[in-house]
Amino acid sequence: MKYEPKIIEDKWQKIWEEKKTFAARPDKNRQKYYILEMFPYPSGRIHMGHVRNYAIGDVIARYKWRKGFNVLHPMGWDSFGLPAENAAIKHKIHPTKWTEENISYMRAQLKSLGLSYDWDREIFTCREDYYKWCQWFFLKFYEKGLAYQKEALVNWCESCKTVLANEQVEDGRCWRCETEVIQKEMKQWFFKITHYAEELLSELENLKGWPERVLTMQRNWIGKSYGAEIIFPVSDKNFSITVFTTRQDTIFGATFMSIAPENPIVRELIKGTEYEKPVTEFVENVRKENKILRTDATREKEGIFTGRYCINPMTGWKMPIFAANFVLMDYGTGAVMAVPAHDQRDFEFAKKIGLPVKVVIQPPGVELNAESLESAYTEEGVLVNSKEFSGMKNTEAMEALVSYFQKNGIGRKVVNYRLKDWGISRQRYWGVPIPIIYCDSCGVVPVPEADLPVRLPMNLQFDNIGDSPLKGCDEFVNTTCPKCRKKAKREVDTMDTFVDSSWYFSRYCSPQSKTSPLEKEELNYWMPVDQYIGGIEHAVLHLLYARFFTKVIRDLGFLNRGEPFTNLLTQGMVIKDGAKMSKSKGNIVDPDDLIKKYGSDTVRLFCLFASPPERDLDWSDEGVEGAFRFLCRVWRLLDEEEKNFSHNSPFSGIKDLTGQETISEDAKTLLKRCHKTIKKVSDDIEQRFHFNTAIASIMELVNALYLIDKNDFKKDDSLRSVYFFSVETVLLLLSPFAPHICEELGQRLGKAGTIFEQPWPGYDEKMLIDEEITIVIQINGKMRSKISVPAQAPEEEIKQITINNEKVKDLLKNKKIIKSILVPKRLINLVVK
RNA sequence: GCGAAAGUGGCGGAAUUGGCAGACGCGCUGGACUUAGGAUCCAGUCCGCAUAAAGCGGUUGGGGGUUCGACUCCCCCCUUUCGCACCA
Numbered sequence: 063m064k065y066e067p068k069i070i071e072d073k074w075q076k077i078w079e080e081k082k083t084f085a086a087r088p089d090k091n092r093q094k095y096y097i098l099e100m101f102p103y104p105s106g107r108i109h110m111g112h113v114r115n116y117a118i119g120d121v122i123a124r125y126k127w128r129k130g131f132n133v134l135h136p137m138g139w140d141s142f143g144l145p146a147e148n149a150a151i152k153h154k155i156h157p158t159k160w161t162e163e164n165i166s167y168m169r170a171q172l173k174s175l176g177l178s179y180d181w182d183r184e185i186f187t188c189r190e191d192y193y194k195w196c197q198w199f200f201l202k203f204y205e206k207g208l209a210y211q212k213e214a215l216v217n218w219c220e221s222c223k224t225v226l227a228n229e230q231v232e233d234g235r236c237w238r239c240e241t242e243v244i245q246k247e248m249k250q251w252f253f254k255i256t257h258y259a260e261e262l263l264s265e266l267e268n269l270k271g272w273p274e275r276v277l278t279m280q281r282n283w284i285g286k287s288y289g290a291e292i293i294f295p296v297s298d299k300n301f302s303i304t305v306f307t308t309r310q311d312t313i314f315g316a317t318f319m320s321i322a323p324e325n326p327i328v329r330e331l332i333k334g335t336e337y338e339k340p341v342t343e344f345v346e347n348v349r350k351e352n353k354i355l356r357t358d359a360t361r362e363k364e365g366i367f368t369g370r371y372c373i374n375p376m377t378g379w380k381m382p383i384f385a386a387n388f389v390l391m392d393y394g395t396g397a398v399m400a401v402p403a404h405d406q407r408d409f410e411f412a413k414k415i416g417l418p419v420k421v422v423i424q425p426p427g428v429e430l431n432a433e434s435l436e437s438a439y440t441e442e443g444v445l446v447n448s449k450e451f452s453g454m455k456n457t458e459a460m461e462a463l464v465s466y467f468q469k470n471g472i473g474r475k476v477v478n479y480r481l482k483d484w485g486i487s488r489q490r491y492w493g494v495p496i497p498i499i500y501c502d503s504c505g506v507v508p509v510p511e512a513d514l515p516v517r518l519p520m521n522l523q524f525d526n527i528g529d530s531p532l533k534g535c536d537e538f539v540n541t542t543c544p545k546c547r548k549k550a551k552r553e554v555d556t557m558d559t560f561v562d563s564s565w566y567f568s569r570y571c572s573p574q575s576k577t578s579p580l581e582k583e584e585l586n587y588w589m590p591v592d593q594y595i596g597g598i599e600h601a602v603l604h605l606l607y608a609r610f611f612t613k614v615i616r617d618l619g620f621l622n623r624g625e626p627f628t629n630l631l632t633q634g635m636v637i638k639d640g641a642k643m644s645k646s647k648g649n650i651v652d653p654d655d656l657i658k659k660y661g662s663d664t665v666r667l668f669c670l671f672a673s674p675p676e677r678d679l680d681w682s683d684e685g686v687e688g689a690f691r692f693l694c695r696v697w698r699l700l701d702e703e704e705k706n707f708s709h710n711s712p713f714s715g716i717k718d719l720t721g722q723e724t725i726s727e728d729a730k731t732l733l734k735r736c737h738k739t740i741k742k743v744s745d746d747i748e749q750r751f752h753f754n755t756a757i758a759s760i761m762e763l764v765n766a767l768y769l770i771d772k773n774d775f776k777k778d779d780s781l782r783s784v785y786f787f788s789v790e791t792v793l794l795l796l797s798p799f800a801p802h803i804c805e806e807l808g809q810r811l812g813k814a815g816t817i818f819e820q821p822w823p824g825y826d827e828k829m830l831i832d833e834e835i836t837i838v839i840q841i842n843g844k845m846r847s848k849i850s851v852p853a854q855a856p857e858e859e860i861k862q863i864t865i866n867n868e869k870v871k872d873l874l875k876n877k878k879i880i881k882s883i884l885v886p887k888r889l890i891n892l893v894v895k
Numbered sequence: 896g897c898g899a900a901a902g903u904g905g906c907g908g909a910a911u912u913g914g915c916a917g918a919c920g921c922g923c924u925g926g927a928c929u930u931a932g933g934a935u936c937c938a939g940u941c942c943g944c945a946u947a948a949a950g951c952g953g954u955u956g957g958g959g960g961u962u963c964g965a966c967u968c969c970c971c972c973c974u975u976u977c978g979c980a981c982c983a
Contacts, residue, residue, distance in 0.1 A: 308982090361981070692920080883914090
């Protein structure tokens with residue numbers, strides 16, 4: 063009988079679907095295991111990256127299930143987003159239709175892969191019953207002061223008339239029309255993620271199951287730094303400028319001040335003076351520059367004098383104030399004290415303009431001299447020219463100065479974060495409407511909870527990209543104020559789709575709940591996700607937002623903990639011909655074609671075998687062929703034997719040697735090999751997710767089975783029995799990787815029930831021990847020979863056998879043994895002279 | 896520039912705690928079966944020397960070190976990938 067993957071895969075997928083084999087129910091008596099792969103955007107078709115991601119998750123899910131865990135393994139669709147809107151414009155098809163059609167197609171593709179999802183929990187972020195709760199969360203955020211509105215600078219494409227996400231800006235240009243992106247000030251809604259900045263940072267330490275890489279990226283992103291805010295009074299004005307610095311120890315060397323061009327203080331400083339025109343011109347020019355160019359470290363330092371001075375509170379000097387292109391408005395206070403001797407940027411700028419440089423930190427053993435300085439000295443040292451602080455180590459001066467500032471009202475100690483609040487407004491149609499109403503009398507009014515959802519209107523025309531398409535939909539925009547019942551207008555922006563994906567994993571715990579976004583009891587049973595799997599590209603964005611949301615969900619009283627993902631696996635990319643698979647490279651491999659040709663078991667097996675999950679996977683058509691060949695080999699293990707099996711016999715469970723005195727040596731060797739393979743495969747899955755080596759060891763077992771001469775069965779019944787036990791073992795071990803073929807062969811082997819219902823095979827420690835072991839003989843660290851000794855042989859005996867070995871004797875002629883090292887069960891090393 | 900990860904046969908990769916480098920697969924070579932083989936089975940396959948066989952030497956990006964022993968630990972350097980990058 064030929065191995066025909068298509069037939070058997072259809073058969074088993076149908077059985078799984080009808081029986082709801084993978085449905086999860088909370089069960090207090092069983093330990094839960096929540097495994098999750100990042101849900102996909104329904105772009106049209108599944109690609110190889112998805113296949114790999116889901117194959118990895120499926121192995122873990124099936125393994126844990128068989129280990130007796132109550133497994134939750136859900137799937138859904140991150141189905142709001144710009145591509146649907148673009149497709150609508152291009153093909154005159156409604157985003158809903160486009161999205162739902164893609165979902166149907168991709169769901170069928172996932173099902174054809176035989177993945178163990180609980181499809182009853184499927185989530186669609188673009189459907190009312192989900193996005194209603196996004197709006198509900200928005201209202202809760204608003205109530206708690208975690209959602210607010212402010213003017214902000216955003217990436218703006220003048221040609222497309224829309225805000226662009228950072229990912230959609232390539233080299234400072236719009237990805238679609240290549241227009242240069244500018245910074246535009248717009249009123250935007252923000253989520254106050256900075257409220258949790260400290261916790262988001264400190265909790266990283268407890269995420270032991272996360273890759274260090276991701277933790278580092280999040281730490282960098284949050285960017286905590288310790289320093290001081292210092293107040294500099296402005297000459298001839300009744301206000302002052304506050305700067306943030308981490309180097310308050312250098313304040314005696316501050317000779318001028320630089321402020322961000324965008325800083326509103328600039329306007330105040332120049333108002334009505336001769337500097338107004340040139341400075342405004344400079345500011346406008348800098349603002350027109352795109353952000354990428356602006357924040358390039360190698361960019362020429364430019365600045366313009368504002369005509370004003372401020373007073374250094376420690377030295378009393380008049381410091382000229384400059385507007386400078388290298389000062390960022392959105393970090394610190396948007397103003398910095400410039401210390402040219404000890405900051406490279408200030409140094410470059412001072413040299414260019416000809417501003418004074420003053421050394422206030424001296425490194426040990428060297429005398430720095432302001433005139434001969436070629437670059438800023440930014441390392442540690444001792445304070446000089448710093449009044450009573452002179453002579454202090456700069457690290458000590460940090461603290462001393464902060465106390466001095468605080469005592470004298472000059473400044474204070476502060477902690478600054480690089481993390482900014484999350485701007486969630488998008489001038490798009492295909493997203494969650496922000497549930498806010500603007501009333502001329504009442505101002506900003508949140509939509510009452512009872513009125514949710516604010517529905518996305520379905521009757522829009524998609525013939526042109528405009529900013530906030532909802533603006534043009536009168537029946538959406540025009541409404542009545544919930545407070546005063548007068549005419550009012552709705553917010554026309556929608557939410558960033560990252561909002562939708564920030565809590566979907568929680569919703570999976572009670573996906574059908576109509577009364578609440580989350581059911582407390584179910585949530586606390588399933589959460590946190592025990593194993594989350596996805597690409598590294600979400601290291602900061604999604605994974606940070608999800609952590610933030612989970613903390614809010616905790617503080618809203620739904621959940622008793624604030625971290626969503628205990629373990630995180632970031633799988634590598636799928637590479638072909640040295641590049642990531644992409645349309646533009648033309649190196650795409652379509653999963654559908656492969657499944658049609660080889661079956662999904664083969665495709666999954668190859669993805670898992672070709673490299674460990676966290677590394678990039680090099681695609682190889684020959685490798686796929688090899689995976690298929692291996693499954694054919696497994697198939698043929700029992701090809702001619704089928705008629706000999708008794709039907710409905712139970713699976714064997716652990717098979718050891720108890721009561722088997724009649725077992726032959728060959729059978730014993732094979733049986734031991736089975737137990738070793740069980741251990742190896744279990745450990746590789748459980749401890750390291752190294753599926754490639756797990757599969758390799760199953761291949762070894764299969765190779766060993768092929769070397770057994772079935773003619774021997776006639777005279778050796780124990781060998782026959784162990785052989786079929788081994789086949790059974792192969793199926794039990796291989797089934798998380800290639801489930802369909804294993805189920806089919808299990809049935810053909812005459813077994814009652816399915817493999818999925820069988821517990822994961824155990825092994826007998828006794829069966830792992832060899833009676834005879836091979837000891838390697840090294841002489842001066844070089845491998846010279848091997849000997850076979852009883853496993854229990856004492857050290858002295860092994861040594862005797864070694865020196866009596868013919869070859870060793872030969873090599874030891876005229877030499878003296880100085881030392882011998884015995885590594886138990888492995889080797890003996892003779893050090894000779 | 897800063898930080899992280901990686902570098903092993905012709906290729907993908909293995910070696911889990913410092914103990915036989917190259918498991919397993921691909922590719923290649925030979926043999927068996929065969930009308931045929933691009934199916935299947937068996938065997939060989941790191942490199943060099945030697946070769947009837949046994950053997951000898953070398954080898955984990957390069958150089959140094961620690962150790963009886965290093966792919967593994969330490970120092971220096973090279974290359975690649977990724978992340979951050981005027982953050983005061």
